[in-house]
Amino acid sequence: MDMEFSPEDLAFQKEVRDFIAENYPADLRGKQDEGDELTKEDFLAWHRILYKKGWVAPAWPVEYGGTGWTPTQRFIFSEETARADCIRLMPFGLAMVGPVIYTFGTPEQKARFLPRILSGEDWWCQGYSEPGSGSDLASLRTVAVRDGNQYVVNGQKTWTTMAQYADWGFFLVRTDKDAKQQEGISFLLIDMKSPGITVRPIITLGGEHEVNEVFLEDVRVPVDQRVYEENKGWTCAKFLLAHERTGIAGVASSKRGVERVKAIARTELDGDQPLLANPFFKRKLAELEIDLTALEFTELRGLAGPNAGKGPGPESSLLKIKGSEIQQRLTELTLEAVGHYGAPYFRGFGEGDNEHPIGPDYAHRAAPTYFNMRKTTIYGGSNEIQRNIIAKMVLGL
Amino acid sequence: MDFTYTETQDMIRDTLSRFLADTYGFETRQKFIASDAGRDPAIWTALAQELGMLGASFAEEHGGLGGGALENAIIMEELGKVIAIEPYLPTVVIAGGALKAVGGAQANALIPEIIAGNAIVAFAYAEPQSRYDLANLKTSAKKDGVGWVLNGHKGVVYAAPWATHLLVTVRTGGGQRGHDGVSLFLIDAKLPGIVRRDYPTVDGNRASEIYFENVAIPGDALLGQEGDGLPLIEQIIDEATVAVCAEATGVMQKLHEGTLEYTQQRKQFGVPIAKFQVLQHRMVDMFMEVEQARSMTIMGTLKLDMPAAARMAAVSAAKNKVSRGAKFVGQNAIQTHGGIGITQELAIGHYFKRATMIEGQFGSADYHMERYERLVLAE
Numbered sequence: 001m002d003m004e005f006s007p008e009d010l011a012f013q014k015e016v017r018d019f020i021a022e023n024y025p026a027d028l029r030g031k032q033d034e035g036d037e038l039t040k041e042d043f044l045a046w047h048r049i050l051y052k053k054g055w056v057a058p059a060w061p062v063e064y065g066g067t068g069w070t071p072t073q074r075f076i077f078s079e080e081t082a083r084a085d086c087i088r089l090m091p092f093g094l095a096m097v098g099p100v101i102y103t104f105g106t107p108e109q110k111a112r113f114l115p116r117i118l119s120g121e122d123w124w125c126q127g128y129s130e131p132g133s134g135s136d137l138a139s140l141r142t143v144a145v146r147d148g149n150q151y152v153v154n155g156q157k158t159w160t161t162m163a164q165y166a167d168w169g170f171f172l173v174r175t176d177k178d179a180k181q182q183e184g185i186s187f188l189l190i191d192m193k194s195p196g197i198t199v200r201p202i203i204t205l206g207g208e209h210e211v212n213e214v215f216l217e218d219v220r221v222p223v224d225q226r227v228y229e230e231n232k233g234w235t236c237a238k239f240l241l242a243h244e245r246t247g248i249a250g251v252a253s254s255k256r257g258v259e260r261v262k263a264i265a266r267t268e269l270d271g272d273q274p275l276l277a278n279p280f281f282k283r284k285l286a287e288l289e290i291d292l293t294a295l296e297f298t299e300l301r302g303l304a305g306p307n308a309g310k311g312p313g314p315e316s317s318l319l320k321i322k323g324s325e326i327q328q329r330l331t332e333l334t335l336e337a338v339g340h341y342g343a344p345y346f347r348g349f350g351e352g353d354n355e356h357p358i359g360p361d362y363a364h365r366a367a368p369t370y371f372n373m374r375k376t377t378i379y380g381g382s383n384e385i386q387r388n389i390i391a392k393m394v395l396g397l
Numbered sequence: 398m399d400f401t402y403t404e405t406q407d408m409i410r411d412t413l414s415r416f417l418a419d420t421y422g423f424e425t426r427q428k429f430i431a432s433d434a435g436r437d438p439a440i441w442t443a444l445a446q447e448l449g450m451l452g453a454s455f456a457e458e459h460g461g462l463g464g465g466a467l468e469n470a471i472i473m474e475e476l477g478k479v480i481a482i483e484p485y486l487p488t489v490v491i492a493g494g495a496l497k498a499v500g501g502a503q504a505n506a507l508i509p510e511i512i513a514g515n516a517i518v519a520f521a522y523a524e525p526q527s528r529y530d531l532a533n534l535k536t537s538a539k540k541d542g543v544g545w546v547l548n549g550h551k552g553v554v555y556a557a558p559w560a561t562h563l564l565v566t567v568r569t570g571g572g573q574r575g576h577d578g579v580s581l582f583l584i585d586a587k588l589p590g591i592v593r594r595d596y597p598t599v600d601g602n603r604a605s606e607i608y609f610e611n612v613a614i615p616g617d618a619l620l621g622q623e624g625d626g627l628p629l630i631e632q633i634i635d636e637a638t639v640a641v642c643a644e645a646t647g648v649m650q651k652l653h654e655g656t657l658e659y660t661q662q663r664k665q666f667g668v669p670i671a672k673f674q675v676l677q678h679r680m681v682d683m684f685m686e687v688e689q690a691r692s693m694t695i696m697g698t699l700k701l702d703m704p705a706a707a708r709m710a711a712v713s714a715a716k717n718k719v720s721r722g723a724k725f726v727g728q729n730a731i732q733t734h735g736g737i738g739i740t741q742e743l744a745i746g747h748y749f750k751r752a753t754m755i756e757g758q759f760g761s762a763d764y765h766m767e768r769y770e771r772l773v774l775a776e
Contacts, residue, residue: 001406001467002399003699009398072398266776276776286770290714297692305400318685384678391677395657395684 012073016080023049040165047089047120056118057094064102065118071303082252092124093117097170100236104228127157127171135385138181144173153219163199163212166192176231187233189225206368241381249323251296257330258289264337264362275337288329295322314393317386324376331370338363406471409453413475416448421479423744435603436482445514451489452512459508466698470643477647480751482602484517484556490640492518492564494633499620519560521551521607529760531630532576534568547612557605558595560586570624581626582618600751635712638759639697642719645755646690648748649723652730653683655745659734683729686722693718710772713765720762727752
């Protein structure tokens with residue numbers, strides 16, 4: 001057991017660091033620094049750069065376009081990208097449907113979809129939740145009825161993140177109404193330009209348009225766009241949930257977040273001292289940082305411990321719970337730290353806007369981010385559902 | 398980067414775990430505690446001579462297995478799982494750590510005795526006024542020819558009634574709280590002028606108040622440099638602190654497992670109480686604390702070799718997290734057991750008592766939080 005990086009690891013670390021320094025788009029960096037809302041093109045710019053380098057999907061098996069990195073190298077990569085404040089790539093293709101397709105898909109599906117996920121040509125969204133099916137996902141009512149070589153899909157999905165940009169969506173639909181809940185569900189890949197699909201925005205607390213409602217009316221989906229067997233879609237869904245949860249720990253970006261809060265608390269004054277000298281504020285920050293260290297080493301034990309390479313198990317629910325709590329506490333402390341200037345509502349720069357927004361740069365998005373990040377303990381299986389999973393799968397209750 | 402254990406380390410854990418399963422059942426432990434001596438010396442001898450366990454963390458040149466802090470952590474966790482009252486911490490981790498750090502004739506003389514199970518060392522560092530400040534010392538030693546004369550009062554010295562030797566922090570110069578003038582002595586526990594008042598502790602151990610009354614000690618009892626002992630003391634206490642975190646991990650795991658087991662047997666409203674979601678989620682929260690305690694123990698152990706400031710920050714982060722977790726897991730284990738949890742009858746309460754003492758051992762959560770803040774969150 002050791003935490004040392006080998007000479008090869010150190011060389012790799014330098015390679016990653018240099019690559020980011022030389023290739024990260026300057027205009028994207030500028031927008032992030034200003035707290036501007038990012039566009040589809042912004043997200044894709046960094047995606048395409050990593051794709052060209054062959055680094056876009058470190059977690060994938062090499063045969064499908066992965067990097068073949070060791071767990072340590074993957075750790076280094078995520079540390080370095082977070083340290084440099086690179087934007088997080090959209091997970092829907094790379095971290096979610098991609099692994100489902102290479103694990104459960106047909107050779108044709110792999111050939112058709114995986115290369116376009118890697119290249120960023122297809123933007124994916126996730127059609128899981130429904131108005132009446134949140135935590136009880138398996139109660140979903142969107143139906144797909146077989147008609148020859150097609151399914152005819154009717155229903156409504158909600159909380160569909162970035163569906164406004166999506167070319168494709170992966171959907172859980174009911175294909176057998178009579179089967180027990182989990183057993184009548186199938187996993188369909190649906191072209192978002194299909195006739196009968198309507199996407200309606202939902203604006204969240206911070207003013208962002210991230211999520212949508214998706215209405216499906218007699219949407220025709222070729223049967224060869226079903227992944228895995230009919231009525232076995234829940235198997236894919238469970239697999240995917242475990243994958244979704246590993247990234248959710250967000251250790252590297254939270255470490256970066258802690259540094260950001262420290263910098264703010266050294267700048268903001270509390271009386272004639274920096275806010276960081278306030279014992280109450282300092283205590284909360286210290287406790288957060290210690291809890292983050294505990295999360296980091298829990299994740300590392302999984303990555304480089306005896307069970308390394310066996311894929312995420314139900315223990316990943318722990319990473320989701322603690323990781324999301326920490327992300328929220330970070331935004332809470334940031335908002336607290338900026339004081340009065342959390343209040344002005346900054347909507348990003350409009351076209352031709354050149355007036356400096358109210359308050360210091362680091363304050364612009366403090367409140368919207370705090371509001372927005374309440375989602376983390378709700379999405380991907382709420383933290384209460386994660387506790388149910390641990391209770392059942394780990395504790396055997 | 399590698400978070401796996403070696404085959405030897407796995408073997409140490411398995412061997413010790415099997416031995417303790419055979420010899421250290423809860424009822425047996427309670428008999429040890431109730432006996433006059435407060436322990437069964439045969440256990441210590443077996444750990445040393447049958448299992449070779451006391452040498453696991455010492456170098457081969459001293460007759461050990463060549464391990465170090467990781468081996469200590471493995472052993473402490475197993476001892477924690479049976480809430481053992483063996484003096485492994487003061488003897489092997491603390492005195493052993495000090496001897497390894499200073500080396501030389503003193504190490505060559507005593508380490509083999511520790512490994513053989515012949516020497517038991519108690520660590521006399523706390524004083525009635527000191528709280529967790531290691532430099533706050535009234536106990537003093539004055540030069541007297543080639544030797545020293547020792548006077549003072551050390552409080553709550555765990556394992557002192559069993560000790561052959563005492564490791565004592567002493568002021569040899571400077572003011573009562575000065576960082577200079579602190580020295581470390583390793584002395585024979587039976588020297589004339591050493592007066593002990595022995596007592597049981599709430600967690601089943603034995604301890605003593607120790608009064609040094611003009612105790613004449615030889616010159617070669619000094620470990621390290623005269624007056625410059627504080628960095629060494631801080632180092633060995635940091636090593637001891639992560640070892641206690643490892644023990645806590647074992648204690649917390651058993652508190653959690655015991656609670657899981659109990660809630661599946663205990664029926665109310667016609668069902669096992671484990672069926673209630675409010676208790677399931679509580680037990681998940683306990684599980685997460687156990688896992689994080691294990692993670693922080695590993696983190697702290699792996700960072701013991703870092704420069705002092707980084708080492709202290711890591712150890713304080715670990716102890717803060719583990720102290721908070723031990724409180725949470727202990728209190729909720731009792732709460733979930735209900736009335737039976739607050740009796741002496743079940744093991745669970747005895748695990749809770751040890752967990753509670755660990756919370757404050759070598760510094761409470763607040764003490765370590767403050768030290769962490771000082772080191773990491775300077776303005």
